Amino acid sequence: MALEEYLALEAERVKTVQTPVLFTWIVEPTVIYGKHQIREQEVNDRYCEEHAIRVVQRQSGGGCVYADRGNLMISYVSPSTHSQEVFETFLRMVAGALNRMGYPAVTTAHNDVLVGDRKVAGTACYTTPTGTVVHASMLYEVDMEALEQAITPSAEKLEKHAVASVRQRVRNLREIKDLGTMTEFRERIEKEMGRPSLVIFDLDGTLLNTIDDLGYACNHALEACGFPTHTIEEYPRLVGNGVNKLIERALPEGQKDEETVLRVRAHFVPYYNAHNCDFTRPYDGIPELLESLKTRGCMLAVASNKYQAATEKIVSHFFPGVFDVVLGEREGVPRKPDPQIVRDIEAKLQRNKVPSTYSVLYVGDSLVDQATAANAGVPFVACSWGFVARERLEEAKCEQIIDAPMELIINSK
Numbered sequence: 001m002a003l004e005e006y007l008a009l010e011a012e013r014v015k016t017v018q019t020p021v022l023f024t025w026i027v028e029p030t031v032i033y034g035k036h037q038i039r040e041q042e043v044n045d046r047y048c049e050e051h052a053i054r055v056v057q058r059q060s061g062g063g064c065v066y067a068d069r070g071n072l073m074i075s076y077v078s079p080s081t082h083s084q085e086v087f088e089t090f091l092r093m094v095a096g097a098l099n100r101m102g103y104p105a106v107t108t109a110h111n112d113v114l115v116g117d118r119k120v121a122g123t124a125c126y127t128t129p130t131g132t133v134v135h136a137s138m139l140y141e142v143d144m145e146a147l148e149q150a151i152t153p154s155a156e157k158l159e160k161h162a163v164a165s166v167r168q169r170v171r172n173l174r175e176i177k178d179l180g181t182m183t184e185f186r187e188r189i190e191k192e193m194g195r196p197s198l199v200i201f202d203l204d205g206t207l208l209n210t211i212d213d214l215g216y217a218c219n220h221a222l223e224a225c226g227f228p229t230h231t232i233e234e235y236p237r238l239v240g241n242g243v244n245k246l247i248e249r250a251l252p253e254g255q256k257d258e259e260t261v262l263r264v265r266a267h268f269v270p271y272y273n274a275h276n277c278d279f280t281r282p283y284d285g286i287p288e289l290l291e292s293l294k295t296r297g298c299m300l301a302v303a304s305n306k307y308q309a310a311t312e313k314i315v316s317h318f319f320p321g322v323f324d325v326v327l328g329e330r331e332g333v334p335r336k337p338d339p340q341i342v343r344d345i346e347a348k349l350q351r352n353k354v355p356s357t358y359s360v361l362y363v364g365d366s367l368v369d370q371a372t373a374a375n376a377g378v379p380f381v382a383c384s385w386g387f388v389a390r391e392r393l394e395e396a397k398c399e400q401i402i403d404a405p406m407e408l409i410i411n412s413k
Contacts (some may be wrong), residue, residue: 017261022093024186026073027073028069029051032058032065032350033065034060039057042064043064043152046254047150055245059133065151070143074094074137080374087132100195117191119171120141141172142197173185196359198300198346199363200378203302207318227251236388247265257352276314278315283385289406300328301345301349302326307318307330311326312326342372342373346360370393
């Protein structure tokens with residue numbers, strides 16, 4: 001718990017955490033009660049003292065838990081302060097991992113993880129000024145006698161759950177499906193929680209090399225409005241935040257006002273709509289990567305700052321039927337690095353009746369993508385083949401950088 005707090009509090013100052021960190025740990029017999037709980041009402045201190053069970057209070061809210069070496073503690077620390085998004089991401093990771101391991105797990109409105117009608121894990125969350133911490137206490141082969149004796153649930157809680165004891169509300173996962181020793185179970189869940197089931201891709205510079213068509217369209221619009229043009233080689237440093245920002249960067253100093261940007265855009269959009277597939281091509285290895293991910297059962301999505309009509313047209317042209325959700329810039333919706341586009345992708349999947357037990361990975365080539373993933377509280381992988389040089393990605397402390405598309409498969413095994 002001290003490491004969790006350190007990572008969250010120090011993330012901004014020492015740049016320790018640029019993408020979420022997941023780790024597991026095991027403790028000697030310990031009762032851990034929530035920040036807002038009263039110890040005397042939750043803990044059987046006499047029993048704990050007689051049986052050398054430690055009692056500690058944590059920073060997060062939630063209920064009181066008993067843990068021993070048959071209990072797996074899972075921590076997830078994100079540099080995002082969007083705590084609800086981080087919490088939901090973590091719950092999907094936990095439930096998704098358990099489902100892939102053969103446990104039909106679901107999450108509840110109270111942030112518990114159930115298999116059937118029994119609780120197999122509890123979770124809690126707290127936010128610091130620079131990050132969010134979520135943790136879970138997962139029962140695999142915990143000593144149920146000690147758990148029941150060490151924790152003293154309130155009468156209100158017992159009445160609410162309409163049961164007579166703690167033991168009747170919880171169950172060890174090993175009783176449901178035996179996956180071997182705790183060490184073997186721990187290794188398996190770490191692997192499964194780190195395996196994405198939804199991969200969100202940026203478009204320009206990640207899936208497709210669009211720079212020539214963008215450059216020619218922008219030069220056409222600039223020339224039509226009487227402004228100087230740029231070489232195609234200059235455009236990689238001008239793109240990255242949508243068409244309006246591209247035009248603003250391409251305009252001469254003193255001509256970057258909104259009215260001028262919109263006047264140039266009026267020439268850009270129809271030209272680009274007619275010519276956005278002239279020179280655009282997928283990067284080498286991208287079709288093979290997407291096919292491999294689909295074969296593995298991953299859902300795929302596109303999150304772009306390109307306006308929606310062009311995003312849909314280009315994706316359907318180069319990748320027909322491949323992506324489950326394709327979202328670009330839409331009126332009234334903030335652009336990346338705002339995390340809204342990630343939320344909208346997830347919401348659309350849920351409207352399509354996709355189970356919410358999935359984990360997310362975001363792949364992009366820019367610092368805008370890095371910030372989007374951080375704001376959404378999801379892991380990020382940077383690709384070096386796009387519009388941003390590897391050196392800049394390294395300087396920005398991108399923790400995972402791949403130099404070829406299929407490295408994504410290797411790194412997620």
